[in-house]
Amino acid sequence: MAKEKVFAVVGLGSFGRKVCEVIAEKGGKVIAIDNDPALIDRIKDTVTQAVLLDSTDEDSLSGAPLDDVDAAVVAIGDNVAASVLTTALLKRAGIRFILARAISELHEQVLRQIGADEIVNIEIDEGQRIGMRLMSPEILDRIPVSHAISVAELYTPKTFAGKSLLKLDLRRKFHVNIIALTRVNLSVDEMGNPLRNEQVIFPHAEDVLEGTDVLLVVGKNEDIDAMREY
Known part of the structure; x- marks a missing residue:
């Protein structure tokens, strides 16, 4: 029997929460991480485990249940420094695959340089999509x-x-x-x-x-x- 995949999602804003909900709905195990108690409380009944911690603090992150994680999603979008530092710490922790959200081209470039395996740039992708749609109705x-x-x-x-x-x-x-x-x-x-x-x-x-x-x-x-x- 194939091993059940385990995902960590760091950052539980609209984007991160939706990722958690979809993975859980499809039967995957999700470890949701954020430093906001309200966001943790909102997602705790949906995911396998909801962990309240500061992902930019290496000591705190090292105590998170990440040993069996197959892939991590860094969904932090409004704090570039936290996004970059979290990605770097997850890479150092040995997470095999990291998908990170970027909010600018420079942010995307930095994430790639520190080892993110895949980048999702929602703002730029959606802006390009809308612009092309307006020009080609x-x-x-x-x-x-x-x-x-x-x-x-x-x-x-x-x-x-x-x-x-x-x-x-x-x-x-x-x-x-x-x-x-x-x-x-x-x-x-x-x-x-x-x-x-x-x-x-x-x-x-x-x-x-x-x-x-x-x-x-x-x-x-x-x-x-x-x-x-x-």
């Missing part, structure tokens, strides 16, 4: 996979309607892949009331796009934009 949503690649949800371009994916040949022309589409079917019931039915389709080459289809596309950002403007 026909793109309903765009989720970064990396700095260069995204998964985008967008309306079917008018020039694509009525054509099959085979004929459009998007992979060759634009180096993008349509991984799914949502097709909206409108009808009326026996009383004449409008009905809206959404069907998710994983398309084949011979499938023909309709003008109301919403496409889920993966590719480089510039390639998605080129396809959108075609």
Whole structure:
């Protein structure tokens, strides 16, 4: 039987608390750490163990139950010094994988230099996402996979309607892949009331796009934009 994974989450603001809730909901063990008694009290019934301590104090952190932790999440966002020091101390404690939250590019750079394995930069990622959405309103949503690649949800371009994916040949022309589409079917019931039915389709080459289809596309950002403007 596979060993149950154990996670430590340091910093129980909105971001850290949500990480705890999702891991616990999925059956993982969570050790939640913060120096705010109110936040500890709020999460204690959700996680495996809630520990009140100052994560920037090496003596306090060394007393935390971290021996079996597989990965740690440093979710501290409003105190850069505490975030950096906590990450460094967790690294020194031998935690195998550390994911840390950054609030600026400089913060991200420092976290990488001291050994964070993965960085989540919510403010910059979300700012980029909103800016791109405002500049391209026909793109309903765009989720970064990396700095260069995204998964985008967008309306079917008018020039694509009525054509099959085979004929459009998007992979060759634009180096993008349509991984799914949502097709909206409108009808009326026996009383004449409008009905809206959404069907998710994983398309084949011979499938023909309709003008109301919403496409889920993966590719480089510039390639998605080129396809959108075609």
